[in-house]
Amino acid sequence: xxxxxxxxxxxxxxxxxxxxxxxxxxxxxxxxxxxxxxxxxxxxxxxxxxxxxxxxxxxxxxxxxxxxxxxxxxxxxxxxxxxxxxxxxxxxxxxxxxxxxxxxxxxxxxxxxxxxxxxxxxxxxxxxxxxxxxxxxxxxxxxxxxxxxxxxxxxxxxxxxxxxxxxxxxxxxxxxxxxxxxxxxxxxxxxxxxxxxxxxx
Numbered sequence: 001x002x003x004x005x006x007x008x009x010x011x012x013x014x015x016x017x018x019x020x021x022x023x024x025x026x027x028x029x030x031x032x033x034x035x036x037x038x039x040x041x042x043x044x045x046x047x048x049x050x051x052x053x054x055x056x057x058x059x060x061x062x063x064x065x066x067x068x069x070x071x072x073x074x075x076x077x078x079x080x081x082x083x084x085x086x087x088x089x090x091x092x093x094x095x096x097x098x099x100x101x102x103x104x105x106x107x108x109x110x111x112x113x114x115x116x117x118x119x120x121x122x123x124x125x126x127x128x129x130x131x132x133x134x135x136x137x138x139x140x141x142x143x144x145x146x147x148x149x150x151x152x153x154x155x156x157x158x159x160x161x162x163x164x165x166x167x168x169x170x171x172x173x174x175x176x177x178x179x180x181x182x183x184x185x186x187x188x189x190x191x192x193x194x195x196x197x198x199x200x201x
Contacts, residue, residue, distance in 0.1 A: 007047045014038050015048050019056045026052070027062050031087070053096055059086060063100045067108070074104045075113045079139055101139060106148065111138065115152060119159070126156045 002010075015022060025034050035045040052058040063070045063082075074082050079101055083089050088097060105111040115122060115138070126134050131153055135141050140149050 002043060002047065010040075010044055010047045011051050014040070015051055019052060022048070023052060023056060023058055023061055026058060027065050050092075053088075053093065057096075057099075059088060059093070059096045060099050060103065062086065063103060070100075071104055071108050071110050074110045075117050078114065079105070105139070106145075111140070111148060111152070114138075115155065123156065123159055127160055131156070 022034060025037075031045070031049065034048075035042075038045070038048070040048065049058070070082055070085075073085065079097070082100070082104070083093075083097060086097075105114070122134060122137075125137070134152070134156065135149055138152065140152070
């Protein structure tokens with residue numbers, strides 16, 4: 001395991017003064033290219049990566065410069081998939097990814113498109129698990145997202161109520177149709193001779 005002095009030396013040797021270039025290379029070429037070019041092992045590359053993330057906003061710059069790709073990814077697959085792509089699932093990246101989330105989900109309105117994209121799944125989960133579960137899954141449990149949660153909750157409640165209303169109307173319609181058909185059906189006695197003529201007795 002690298003000590004802090006070793007980490008500092010790595011940063012000084014490979015990253016200090018080259019941050020902009022490394023970030024551009026990361027966005028265009030990906031992390032493997034940079035790691036190979038610098039000749040670093042996985043642990044050494046992580047030191048450089050973390051330096052660029054925490055000191056120079058690498059993740060945010062990556063997401064904003066490739067906005068369309070990451071916005072589409074978020075809408076279709078959610079924020080966890082964005083984190084998988086960037087390989088930042090460790091909790092130490094949570095604060096930095098929150099900034100990226102705010103850009104994709106809030107500033108770019110990806111949250112509402114994501115909700116619409118997966119409408120049926122969220123409606124079902126809302127009916128079964130409740131609002132707190134959905135709020136946690138959507139990543140908007142903090143107070144600063146209160147306004148956005150209110151809009152999401154309004155959408156979910158309205159949709160669930162409409163679904164219940166439609167289901168009830170459909171059931172009433174079926175019962176009404178069945179009753180109507182029963183009223184229109186002619187009931188006449190069957191003559192024994194008619195049954196006999198058809199060979200049924």
